[in-house]
Amino acid sequence: MSFNDTIIDEFRANGGHVSTAGFGDGLVLLHTRGAKSGEERVHPVAAFPAESFEGAAASADAGWLVVASAAGAPTHPAWFHNLVAHPEVEVEFGAAGAVQTTRARAEVLDRTARDAAWAEIVRRSPGFGGYEKKTDRVIPVVRVTPIA
Numbered sequence: 001m002s003f004n005d006t007i008i009d010e011f012r013a014n015g016g017h018v019s020t021a022g023f024g025d026g027l028v029l030l031h032t033r034g035a036k037s038g039e040e041r042v043h044p045v046a047a048f049p050a051e052s053f054e055g056a057a058a059s060a061d062a063g064w065l066v067v068a069s070a071a072g073a074p075t076h077p078a079w080f081h082n083l084v085a086h087p088e089v090e091v092e093f094g095a096a097g098a099v100q101t102t103r104a105r106a107e108v109l110d111r112t113a114r115d116a117a118w119a120e121i122v123r124r125s126p127g128f129g130g131y132e133k134k135t136d137r138v139i140p141v142v143r144v145t146p147i148a
Helices: 003-013 050-054 078-085 111-124 127-133
Strands: 027-033 040-049 064-067 088-095 098-108 141-146
Touching: 003 027, 003 040, 003 088, 027 064, 027 078, 040 050, 040 078, 050 064, 064 111, 078 098, 088 141, 111 127, 111 141
Parallel strands: none
Antiparallel strands: 027 040, 027 088, 040 064, 064 141, 088 098, 098 141
């Protein structure tokens, strides 16, 4: 079983809470379709409630900001290429101790919005700043918003 499979299983078994590696409640499971294959893929990704960046209370209705950091690797993670090719995704998220699923649309933030979001992400989770120092690429930030 891969590390991601372990995280996915723990996420689903514990209502979205993952103790492994200290992830806590900071993950969602992002379902994408392969950019070339079209096959469904599931990726545990760090997620920040989008509303909390706008000064309002967090809610799944506003969606999430996710970071295509790949831990500072020189290339974007595969899931990023998948969602650029197929921006309609599904998101599993923890809410009130249960896992819920919603359809969503992914949008890569433009540079100005990305830079503002990035500064706040690094303030809240300084490890992302370390990832940025390991790579020459601009690490994308993606807004994932539920579709009614």
